Amino acid sequence: MTVRPAYEAISKRFIAELIPSRPSPTELAPGLPFHTGANTVVNVIHWRGAEQIQELERCRRRKLPTVIVIDPGSRDTAWLPGAWLESDAVLSAPVIAVAVGQEVSLPLDWAQAGPDIVARQLGSMDQEIDADLTAQTPEELAALVDRALRVLTADPATTEPSSGRLSDLVPLDLETSYSMDSVVERLLDPGTILELRRPQAPELLTAIGRCGGTPVAVLASRPAVERGWVHSVSLPRIQRFLSLVGNLRLPLVTVVDSLGVEWGKDPGALETMRDVLLQLQSLEVLKCSLLAGRVYGTAAALFGAVSARADYIMAWPRAVVSRTMSDASGENGDGTSAFPAPERSVMTAARDALVIEVVHPDETRRVLLEIVNMTRSPGLEDPHD
Amino acid sequence: MQKLAGLGSTWDEVAQTLDTLRREALVMGGPAAVQKQHDRGRLTPRERIDLLLDQDSFRELGELVVGTVVVPGRPDRPAPADGIVVGWGTVNGRRVFVLADDGTIAAGARGLAANHKSDVVSLLATNSGFPLVWFAESSVNRMQHVMGAQFAGELERPTGMMLPSRANGGRVSPMIVAVSGQSVGRSSFAVTLSEFSTMVRGTSSMALAGGSIVRAAVGRAVTQEELGGAEMHGRITGIADFIGDSESDSVHAIKRFLGLFPNHSAEPPRRIVSDDPGNRLCPELYDIVPLLYRRAYDMRKVVKVIVDNGDFLEVKRDFARSMICAYARIDGWAVGIVANNPLFAAGAVEPSGMQKLLRFVQVCNRYNMPLVFLQDQPGVMVGPDVEAQGVFRHVQRLSAGLRRLTTPIITVLVRKNYGFSYMLLGSRWTGGDSVVAWPSASISLAGPEAGIATVLANEERAGTLTDERRSVVLQAYLDEAQAKHAAHDGRLDDIIEPDQTRRHISRQLEVFARRRPDTITSAKPGIDP
Numbered sequence: 001m002t003v004r005p006a007y008e009a010i011s012k013r014f015i016a017e018l019i020p021s022r023p024s025p026t027e028l029a030p031g032l033p034f035h036t037g038a039n040t041v042v043n044v045i046h047w048r049g050a051e052q053i054q055e056l057e058r059c060r061r062r063k064l065p066t067v068i069v070i071d072p073g074s075r076d077t078a079w080l081p082g083a084w085l086e087s088d089a090v091l092s093a094p095v096i097a098v099a100v101g102q103e104v105s106l107p108l109d110w111a112q113a114g115p116d117i118v119a120r121q122l123g124s125m126d127q128e129i130d131a132d133l134t135a136q137t138p139e140e141l142a143a144l145v146d147r148a149l150r151v152l153t154a155d156p157a158t159t160e161p162s163s164g165r166l167s168d169l170v171p172l173d174l175e176t177s178y179s180m181d182s183v184v185e186r187l188l189d190p191g192t193i194l195e196l197r198r199p200q201a202p203e204l205l206t207a208i209g210r211c212g213g214t215p216v217a218v219l220a221s222r223p224a225v226e227r228g229w230v231h232s233v234s235l236p237r238i239q240r241f242l243s244l245v246g247n248l249r250l251p252l253v254t255v256v257d258s259l260g261v262e263w264g265k266d267p268g269a270l271e272t273m274r275d276v277l278l279q280l281q282s283l284e285v286l287k288c289s290l291l292a293g294r295v296y297g298t299a300a301a302l303f304g305a306v307s308a309r310a311d312y313i314m315a316w317p318r319a320v321v322s323r324t325m326s327d328a329s330g331e332n333g334d335g336t337s338a339f340p341a342p343e344r345s346v347m348t349a350a351r352d353a354l355v356i357e358v359v360h361p362d363e364t365r366r367v368l369l370e371i372v373n374m375t376r377s378p379g380l381e382d383p384h385d
Numbered sequence: 386m387q388k389l390a391g392l393g394s395t396w397d398e399v400a401q402t403l404d405t406l407r408r409e410a411l412v413m414g415g416p417a418a419v420q421k422q423h424d425r426g427r428l429t430p431r432e433r434i435d436l437l438l439d440q441d442s443f444r445e446l447g448e449l450v451v452g453t454v455v456v457p458g459r460p461d462r463p464a465p466a467d468g469i470v471v472g473w474g475t476v477n478g479r480r481v482f483v484l485a486d487d488g489t490i491a492a493g494a495r496g497l498a499a500n501h502k503s504d505v506v507s508l509l510a511t512n513s514g515f516p517l518v519w520f521a522e523s524s525v526n527r528m529q530h531v532m533g534a535q536f537a538g539e540l541e542r543p544t545g546m547m548l549p550s551r552a553n554g555g556r557v558s559p560m561i562v563a564v565s566g567q568s569v570g571r572s573s574f575a576v577t578l579s580e581f582s583t584m585v586r587g588t589s590s591m592a593l594a595g596g597s598i599v600r601a602a603v604g605r606a607v608t609q610e611e612l613g614g615a616e617m618h619g620r621i622t623g624i625a626d627f628i629g630d631s632e633s634d635s636v637h638a639i640k641r642f643l644g645l646f647p648n649h650s651a652e653p654p655r656r657i658v659s660d661d662p663g664n665r666l667c668p669e670l671y672d673i674v675p676l677l678y679r680r681a682y683d684m685r686k687v688v689k690v691i692v693d694n695g696d697f698l699e700v701k702r703d704f705a706r707s708m709i710c711a712y713a714r715i716d717g718w719a720v721g722i723v724a725n726n727p728l729f730a731a732g733a734v735e736p737s738g739m740q741k742l743l744r745f746v747q748v749c750n751r752y753n754m755p756l757v758f759l760q761d762q763p764g765v766m767v768g769p770d771v772e773a774q775g776v777f778r779h780v781q782r783l784s785a786g787l788r789r790l791t792t793p794i795i796t797v798l799v800r801k802n803y804g805f806s807y808m809l810l811g812s813r814w815t816g817g818d819s820v821v822a823w824p825s826a827s828i829s830l831a832g833p834e835a836g837i838a839t840v841l842a843n844e845e846r847a848g849t850l851t852d853e854r855r856s857v858v859l860q861a862y863l864d865e866a867q868a869k870h871a872a873h874d875g876r877l878d879d880i881i882e883p884d885q886t887r888r889h890i891s892r893q894l895e896v897f898a899r900r901r902p903d904t905i906t907s908a909k910p911g912i913d914p
C-alpha cells in the first residue's frame with residue numbers, strides 16, 4: 001500500500017500532460033469525460049483495482065475513447081481483459097492502456113487481445129508484454145497517446161493535401177533504395193502518421209494515420225531493410241496490428257515492395273502465417289492494396305494482393321509480381337530470367353484485371369482518398385430531417 | 386538498372402504512356418462497330434454511362450484491361466476494356482456504381498478480365514453500400530472461355546452467375562439492371578434478382594439463350610423480339626419492371642427509382658421537403674370513384690391525386706393490370722403503393738397479380754419503404770383458368786411473404802373488399818399498422834351476388850326466386866357489409882372521408898415511417914426472383 005503515493009506522482013505527470021485541466025488523478029470524477037489538449041473528448045480512468053469495473057463499463061457505453069492509466073500501484077490488472085471479454089457493450093471507440101512508471105505488471109495476453117493500443121514508459125522490468133507505443137518519460141508518453149487519439153477520432157476537416165511529389169521519392173527502377181516511411185507520410189494527411197511497435201520487426205511499418213480526414217491503418221514493407229524480406233518472427237506484430245484494425249474497423253491500406261517471407265527455422269511459422277492470412281481475409285473493413293515494387297511469393301498474400309479479399313488492388317508501373325525470386329537473382333546462370341519480364345510486369349496483371357488500376361505515384365494519394373472515403377456518400381443528409 | 390520496358394525512362398514519360406493506354410480503351414469496338422450499334426438504335430456503353438451519371442463524375446476502373454476475341458479460323462482481335470466498362474460516379478450528387486456491357490465488341494460477350502472487373506465493382510458497391518446500375522447487353526462469356534470443362538470454374542467466382550448472396554436477407558444495396566440490347570444468360574438472371582429493371586421497346590431483349598442456340602437445340606428460328614422482347618417481358622412474363630420507348634426513357638426511370646430509394650437496406654429512404662402539402666384535401670376523389678360498386682374506374686387516377694404532384698413510378702404496368710404497384714412520395718415520404726384497379730377484371734386478384742405484388746412488397750420491405758394499400762377488389766379470381774395456374778399455391782406464397790413484412794403498412798379500404806384477398810392486402814392480419822375505410826367501403830367474405838347465388842341457389846333452381854326476394858337479400862347483404870360496422874367493433878381504426886385520404890396517410894407516415902431500421906428485425910426476407 002505504501003508504494004502507491006510514489007507512483008501517483010508519475011501518473012499525475014502523465015494525466016497533467018494529457019488533460020491539462022485535470023492535473024491530479026485524485027481529482028478525476030468517476031465516469032466523467034475530459035478534454036485532452038487537442039480538445040478530443042475522452043474517458044480517463046486511473047486504474048486502482050477491480051472495484052472500478054463498473055466505471056469502466058460506464059465509459060465504454062459512452063462510446064468515447066478511453067484511456068486507462070496503470071501504474072505499479074494498480075491492482076487486479078489481470079481483470080481488464082476479462083472485463084472486455086465479458087462485457088456486452090459494443091466496442092466502438094478506442095481503448096488505450098498506458099503503463100506509466102517502472103515495474104508495471106500487465107497481463108501477458110494483452111499481446112493478442114485487450115486494449116486497442118498499449119503505451120508504456122520504457123524501463124519497466126516487465127518486458128514480456130509488447131507495447132505499441134513507448135517513450136522515456138510520462139510527458140512524452142502523453143504526447144504519443146494524444147497523437148493516437150487525434151488520429152483515431154476522425155476529424156474530417158483535416159484534408160490538407162501533402163506537399164511534394166511521390167515520384168521524387170520513388171525510383172523508376174527496382175534496385176535503387178527508397179524510404180517507405182516517406183512514401184506513406186506523403187500518402188497520408190500531413191503530420192498524422194503514427195507508427196505502432198516501431199522497435200520490433202524493422203522491415204515492417206504498421207501505422208495509423210488519416211487520409212482525407214478518415215482514420216486509416218497502414219501495413220507496409222520497408223524495401224530499404226533487407227530488400228523488404230519479412231521475417232516469420234515478425235508475423236505476431238502483424239497479428240496484433242490486424243486486431244486493432246478489426247476492433248476499430250479502420251480501412252486498411254497495404255503497401256508492398258518485398259522479396260517475400262523468410263521462413264527461418266521456426267516450426268510454427270506456417271501456422272502463424274495461416275492465422276495471419278485468415279485474420280486478413282476475415283477483416284470486415286475496406287482493404288486497399290498498393291503494389292509498389294517487388295511483390296514476390298507469400299508477400300503477395302501477406303499484404304493483401306491475393307486471397308485477402310481486398311476491395312481494391314492498384315499498382316505502380318514499376319511493380320512486378322512473381323511467385324519466386326529466382327528470376328530476380330538470375331539463378332539461370334546466364335543472366336536470363338526464369339520468367340520473361342513482361343509476364344512479371346504488373347501491366348500484364350492490369351491487362352487481365354487482376355490489378356484493377358495502374359497508377360502513377362503522383363496519382364496515388366488521389367486514388368487512395370477516393371477509396372478510403374468510399375463509405376461516405378456525397379450529399380447525403382440525415383434521412384429523418 | 387531495370388527500366389519500365391515500353392513505358393518510359395522517367396516518371397513523366399510513364400505518365401504520358403499511361404494516359405495514352407487509357408485513351409486507347411475509349412475506342413471500344415472501333416468506329417465501324419460503334420456506327421453499327423447506333424444503326425441498331427442503341428447507345429454505346431460510354432454513352433449510356435454519360436446519360437446516367439452527373440457530368441464529369443464518372444471514375445472508370447480497369448482502364449488498362451485488354452482482352453482478346455478468339456474465333457477458330459479467324460485472327461484474334463483485341464477487345465479494349467474486355468467488353469465491359471465499369472466504375473462509379475454520382476446521380477444527382479449521390480454515389481452509384483456502374484457496369485456497362487459493350488455491345489460493340491463480340492455482341493457484348495465478356496472475357497475473363499471483364500468478369501474480374503465486374504466482380505471488383507459489384508463487391509465494392511455491396512461492401513461500401515451503394516447502388517449498382519448494370520447496362521446489360523451481353524451474351525454471357527465468350528465461347529472461348531466457357532466451352533468445355535473450364536466452365537466448371539465459372540461458378541466459383543465471387544459474384545458468380547446467380548449472385549446468390551443477393552437472394553438472402555443480408556445488407557444489400559439496390560441493383561438496377563437496364564437491359565439495353567440483346568441480353569442472354571447471366572444478365573437475364575441478374576434481372577430476376579434486381580430491385581428494378583428496364584427494357585427498351587424494339588431494341589432490347591432478354592432470354593435464357595440466343596436465337597442461334599435455340600435454332601440448334603430445338604430447330605426453330607425465332608427473332609430476338611419473339612424470344613424475349615420488351616412486349617414479352619413487359620406484358621406476358623412481367624419480369625421487366627419498366628418498358629421505355631427509348632434508352633433516355635429507361636435512364637430517366639432509373640434516376641427516379643434511385644431518387645426514391647436509400648443507398649442500402651440498413652438505412653431508411655430519404656424524406657424530401659415537398660412543395661405539395663401533406664394536409665392537402667382531395668375532393669377530386671368524389672368524382673373519380675363511383676359509389677356504385679359495380680361501376681369501373683381507373684384507380685391510377687386515385688393514386689395520381691393522393692401522391693405528391695401527381696408523380697408516381699409504376700412498375701410492371703402492363704402485367705397483371707388489375708394490380709397497381711408504384712413508387713411515389715406522399716408529403717415527401719417515399720412509399721410503395723399497392724392498389725387494385727377495378728378497370729381490369731373488376732380489380733380481382735389473379736395469380737399474376739399476386740406474383741407482382743409479392744415481389745414489390747419484398748423490395749419495399751428490404752429498403753424500409755412504407756407501404757400504402759388502396760383496396761377495391763371483389764376477391765381472388767375464381768374459375769378453372771386460375772385453378773389451372775395453381776391459385777392455392779400463389780395465395781399461400783403471398784400470404785407467407787406478406788406476414789414476414791416489417792415495414793409500416795397503411796391501408797385505405799375504398800369500396801369493395803371481399804374474400805381472403807381482403808385479409809392479404811394490408812389488413813391487420815398481414816401487419817397493417819393503420820387500416821381505415823371510406824364510407825363507401827364494404828367488407829365481406831364474398832360479394833352480395835356471390836352470397837345470393839349460394840344461399841338462394843335452391844330457390845333459383847326450383848324457379849321460385851322472385852326479384853323482390855332477391856332485392857331484399859341483396860340489400861341485407863349490402864347493409865351488413867358496410868365498413869362502419871367493422872369500425873364500430875374496433876376491427877378498423879376509423880372511417881374517413883375520401884377527400885381526407887392524403888391527409889390521413891401523411892399523418893400516419895409521420896408516426897410509422899419514423900420507425901428506425903435498427904428497431905426492425907435485421908433478418909429481412911429476401912426478394913423472390
